[in-house]
Amino acid sequence: MFKRHFNLAVFLSLGWLANTALAGEITFYAHENMQGREVTLREAVSNFNDIGFNDRASSMVVSSGRWEVCQHAEFRGDCRVVEPGEYPNLFNLGNQISSVREVQGRRGGWRDDERRNDRRDDGAPVVLFDATNLRGRPLQLRSDVADLSEMNFNDATQSIVIEEGNWEFCVHRDFGGECRVMGPGQYRNLDRNFYRSITSVRRARDGGYGGRDRDRDYGRRDGIELFSQAGFRGDRLPVRDEMRTLAGVNFNDRAGSVIVYSGQWEFCQHADFGGQCVVFGPGRYDRLGNLDNQISSVRRVR
16 A cells, blocks of 8 residues: 555656646747737647637747747647747748647757857858757858759758858859848848748859859949849839938839848838838849838938
8 A cells, every 4th residue: 555655656746847847938929029919828739729829920939948839730740949038030930830839859949959069160151050040950161052952951041150251142043033142240040031042152252243244343332223123124223322212213112123232221111211121231132022112211221
């Protein structure tokens, strides 16, 4: 009898320890940047339909614990393990989360490799990572790569470190599609246009894009140039100074692509820099996403 009670006591104690070991907290928000309706969870939810939040989460805060968030109910589909921190947007899992549970291990998370620095060769001028915040699997680059699929890294990049030089990152192979030049620094969270979308990389020469005759003025010209169609086609509008409204030059809500020759420029949806605004650095933007045919004011911010 004593042995049976002892075993029961041990079982209950182990159960209590397991529950205390998994005592995390995670909060989901209906909008990006931790805005909108929120729901806080302290235990697993196998189907967000049960809490009226299916496919609604756009940002989250992990207060404690390590959580697995999944695209489908019953922890199926694309799943990521996330650690404590703020996640102002969820990228490819935004508005697609249907189940979540706290876990003790890791499996392909946004922040899944704290030993990154142990494996990184500081001699590489560029290092790509397949997770945000310079974590995950690294890829060291010392020369141009026309197709990252040959290195099993196509559309995988989520953050970047550039140790030296200016580098051009493009969304298509052979340096096609939308491209952007980035200088030395840490890029811990790529924007939507380049998040898991980079296919080719090369060093930018003469301050601009290597090997493109039509871009030979890049880095030597000031300001920006707006185009009325995607792919740098249609009417053109060079801009060198702040413009509080593009209506006066007959270019309001017309821009379909942009080249930034120098500086950091802010592009806004409404006149007087109102509405949604996005800052672009030097580079070629052959499509403007949410700002396509919606730009009404521009100004240099740096």
